[in-house]
Amino acid sequence: MPSTGITFEERAELARALTDALNPLAAAIRSRESGVPEARMWEADxxxxxxxxxxxxxxxxxxxxxxxxxxxxxxxxxxxxxxQMGAVWGITRQGARKKWPDAVPRPTATAAQAGSVLALFGGTAELVRDSRSGGWAWTAEGADGTRGAPEDHTWYATKEEAAAHAGAFLREHAADPS
Known part of the structure; x- marks a missing residue:
């Protein structure tokens, strides 16, 4: 992205435009605070x-x-x-994140909570979240063709816990190395 610096002429024009826009506001503020009509603002102290x-x-x-x-x-x-925003503003990425914390959309909760697929020991497991309880479960197929899921329809508190149990299942049902 090109430099956002401005020329001397552009700066002078900007200053004129801002001052022209500011004068009526300053007169209105002065009039409200003092009771002096806006037209007579410059006659005050x-x-x-x-x-x-x-x-x-x-x-x-x-x-x-x-x-x-x-x-x-x-x-x-x-x-x-x-x-990118930090570069334009002349600050670091971290500075931009601090200055505008909500500017860049974060992944939605739905995306963060969505299931995922593990591929371990030649098999695969899908992690799923229960929308009612918020718990996690898994279904898997080991490399040896055995299908599995948690016993008694167990739901785990975290995605990581469900992944650990699914990984253990996949390890038990890895393809025979011989």
């Missing part, structure tokens, strides 16, 4: 005027941060990685 301008920049800063989060989320929804 210079400290009060500049504080109104500073307050307006704070509003702009907050809005830019909000819009930046939206832009990061949009980029993530289209497949951008935290590494």
């Amino acid at each position: 210079p400290v009060e005027v500049t504080l109104s301008v500073l307050a307006a920049w704070k509003v702009v800063d907050t809005e830019v941060k909000r819009l930046t989060e939206i832009a990061a989320g949009t980029a993530g929804s289209y497949g951008a990685s935290y590494e």
Whole structure:
């Protein structure tokens, strides 16, 4: 991706555009705080005027941060990685993940909980999750052709526990090495 640096001329134009957009906001803030009409904002005490301008920049800063989060989320929804977003923002992948923690979609719970297939000792086992209990079970076919599943329809607390039992079954029913 090309550098996002801007030229001096682009920076000057951006500053003019932002200041033009900021002035009405600063005048409205000053008018609300002081009761002075917006048209007379610049006639007030210079400290009060500049504080109104500073307050307006704070509003702009907050809005830019909000819009930046939206832009990061949009980029993530289209497949951008935290590494790519960090590179554009001039920070690390970890910095981008910390700055926009929800920008890159994580695998859905359904995908994370979906079953999987183990291929061990020449056989295969499928791990399945019970949607009602949340427990895990397995069905397998060993290399020797023996089919198996947990006895008494046992459900295991974790996917890893079910995988361990399935692996033990597959080891017992490995193909005869002779």
